[in-house]
Amino acid sequence: MEIRLKDKVAVITGASTGIGAATAITYAKAGAKVVLADINEQDGLETLRVIEKDNGTAIYCSTDVASENAVTKLMQTADDTYG
Secondary structure, three states, X not given: OOOOOOOOEXXXXXXXXXXXXXXXXXXXXXXXXXXXXXXXXXXXXXXXXXXXXXXXXXXXXXXXXXXXXXXXXXXXXXXXXXX
């Protein structure tokens, strides 16, 4: 199955490891602009490096999804960065 995400924006929570990281990498390879959201900055930045190494487009945003303010900031960052 081919995923077509060219020029779409994907905000992925839990993007530092496991299924979240795999999803972020897959979406970036399919052409999405990815916003990586996770509280684990070290692993989040590693996922970002993997995406950028493959010429994907992504940013990392440290986010605690249990915090409404943090999620609001995440969405504002995504909008400011990718429209």
